[in-house]
Amino acid sequence: MANKTLLQLKQKERKDRRRLILDAAQTLFARKNFREVTVREIARTADVSIGTIYNCYADMTELFLEIFLNHIQKITRILDQETRSHALSLDRLCKTYISYLNENMTFYQMMGHFMLGGSVSEDAAQKLNQTTKRLMDRIEGVLTSTQTRKIHNRLSAHALFSALNGIMISYARYPGKTPKEIKRHTLRLAGVVARVFGQ
Amino acid sequence: MANKTLLQLKQKERKDRRRLILDAAQTLFARKNFREVTVREIARTADVSIGTIYNCYADMTELFLEIFLNHIQKITRILDQETRSHALSLDRLCKTYISYLNENMTFYQMMGHFMLGGSVSEDAAQKLNQTTKRLMDRIEGVLTSTQTRKIHNRLSAHALFSALNGIMISYARYPGKTPKEIKRHTLRLAGVVARVFGQ
């Protein structure tokens, strides 16, 4: 032991195992509703025992948080990509975000889960902060480049981020509406939010 | 039987029993986190057996929805009261709403619960629609009286409502923040939202 390369190898293996479980979980979350996914099913899908899952993750919330962070990173990447191909308008930003949420229910469902009491460890919280910060930078960037009066843009970015999440929380599962209707309505609301924040 | 008064009396009793359970549940929700409240504890607090609860409510979600509706009605009443005493500014509306949510975590936690999969029956959904409509009327009213350009105000009301809920979803349980810090931040965000929607 004490060989540095070997230690790194070990850590890589550890990451691989986490990856295995993570992928299985993400597959299931893409297929069915957040609440319906169980540890047992994740274990079965990853072809691993329940105990192994708890060997890689302290609890389900830790696993959820990793998936959550992945989503934030993916959205950040998508926004970066769009910015590269053309100057990203506020309207486009909002609609891209809402579109992503419509197609990845897990993401905001996890937001709901954390809000409902899924408590996060300290260093997990720090990772969350870092990752969110990066997304917030992009939002602030777009705000700064489109707003006429440039005041309190960081706070405005927070407010815009909140508003977009709120659209989904408030209307994503509105009783008696089809997914198509919901997408239409949430996208319209995204447009309104973009308009008011752009003035 | 078939006596109308008697039938009314029965229905009143039924309502009373529901009330008993509802009050117990609300007491508990005020005291502790949404997730930590169990049927057993509600039963114990209401001094009633578990079976009786399920005799009054089809399931927990139905009970939650009734509490949720009560909160919406109470907020609507508060807004009406404020409107009577002085013309309600958008800023005041937003901050009143966010203040209420800060002091009644249950309310938006239940929003999260429904979003996470708590399915609502058809007539419950209708009641939800009616009650939300009334609150939305107030919001739209304030928007109409303060906005310079009066377009799509119903949609704007939806967007504003979403934005306010989103503030709480996104920041109400932000890891490592005290309730006081959270209230401060969410109220500031409410101010931003009021400002952008008021232009």
Next chain:
DNA sequence: CAATTTATTGATCATTGCTCAAAAAGTCAA
């Protein structure tokens, strides 16, 4: 190869929302 560390396993636990047969309480004509 044997000793020791490390990882995996799944039976098991406590808790949950919810059910349902039995018991209790309420109703009312005779």
Next chain:
DNA sequence: TTGACTTTTTGAGCAATGATCAATAAATTG
């Protein structure tokens, strides 16, 4: 009041859940 009927209450019990941990298997090392 009695006794047949209906309605309501009760809580032991069910299936399912997230999580645990002793036993087992695999990997590492001297």
